[in-house]
Amino acid sequence: MAKKKPVRKTVKATPKKKNSGNTKPAEERPVILITNDDGIMAPGIMNLVEAVKDLGKIIVVAPDKPQSGMGHAITIGHPLRLQKVNVFGDIEAYSCTGTPVDCVKLAVDKILHRKPDLCLSGINHGANHSINVIYSGTMSAAVEAAIESIPSAGFSLLDYSIEADFSGARKYARIIVKKMLETPQDKHTVLNVNFPPLPPDHLKGIMVCRQAYAKYEEDFMERLDPHGRKYYWLTGEFVNFDKGKDTDVWALANGYVSVVPVQFDLTHYDLKAKLEKLWK
């Protein structure tokens, strides 16, 4: 599970055309798949495309509608559609009727017909730190890519607003993507990157962290419909149970961009060792 490969694919064939200027021939540029969970029209994905579009050949495949909170959902019971759209200028882009995870699967199998060199997801409108990584469609798309042996990163800004200022997020998303392209990555790498809602010159830098044990305490709002029947809206209060200074929640509260490397082997090895003794 831990073979290294450089993200930047090296094509050994000599370019046939002379390469004038600083643009590499298309076949030498890394292929970067971009998706999100807020939908293809969200400002966050526009900002991510703008931040990295000169770093590789970009393909966008993103949901046609918001898919927040979809986690690692896939579509089994009905078919999916893709629609080529023109929303990022010259960049090839498709909207998809499925979930963020469906977008990654379909992009690889039916659009790219190969694994991209990198997959990026976001920039999400709202935090995906701590336990949110599990509920997040943004992060699940990135995790799906890593399962498929495509190094990936999900990006989220701690601002739900549609008019959020993405300038700090853009600066650091670009720095992180360049780092990923310039150094060999384990093919199962997934980074969960969150940005405090600060302008670029107020951000203190990048902090590599662990996932905080912090979560929402649910409190459903109960209402009556016009026919007198109850219905419930999910609400909740965010509570941090984790006092560590090495967590994503701490980093974000202190002005750092948090980077949590994520795994998809969910085995709890300590508990496994205990149960092997207890259940003999």
Place this chain on the structure above:
Amino acid sequence: MAKKKPVRKTVKATPKKKNSGNTKPAEERPVILITNDDGIMAPGIMNLVEAVKDLGKIIVVAPDKPQSGMGHAITIGHPLRLQKVNVFGDIEAYSCTGTPVDCVKLAVDKILHRKPDLCLSGINHGANHSINVIYSGTMSAAVEAAIESIPSAGFSLLDYSIEADFSGARKYARIIVKKMLETPQDKHTVLNVNFPPLPPDHLKGIMVCRQAYAKYEEDFMERLDPHGRKYYWLTGEFVNFDKGKDTDVWALANGYVSVVPVQFDLTHYDLKAKLEKLWK
């Protein structure tokens, strides 16, 4: 994150009525929440209720329709409804319009008004070993419970058929639930339990395992609708990349009930240590 508490809640008040026979007073019995992702009418959940109904006070809250592949999806954009239903005889049961994770959240906040002592999910029609743990609504419900500090287990049978034989699964689900009730559990315990499709006397016993690196290789089926437009169905071939004899896939192929303890701290600590050096 690792405080121990006994699953069986001890209520110290002396029972007011004399307890004749072997049934404990209701207030001393552990409260067991049961859910699934195949929907409240699926044979799998009926079999799980039957297997454990005398081990505690059972409450069922399950989706009103199949929710396979929903992963850890939650419902944010629209409200949820609960409907009291009479499908398990004397046992209190509700169908819910949401996902399996929604069912757990709603059950705790609006039905039980307390944390149950144990949460069980399944028995799923179909395998949730290896990477399936990430896509599975059955397992996500169990993981949600553990996030909420409720020890839990998800159960799945390697047979998708609606007429599947659950007799072996029932026998071992009961054994495992008894083990969980009889020994103190970490409040964040989640067990991913899978059963080979074998009758009780052909099962070799329980094997505590790690999650195999095995996954589906996607291959979408492309079709044309009556208007000539393309649509795609998710299909795929299961491939095991993991040759270990300590995995859930190995256990199941060799006639054992597989038990993988699951964690929800997704931090990849090895990669975190590497990045801390590399990105300094």
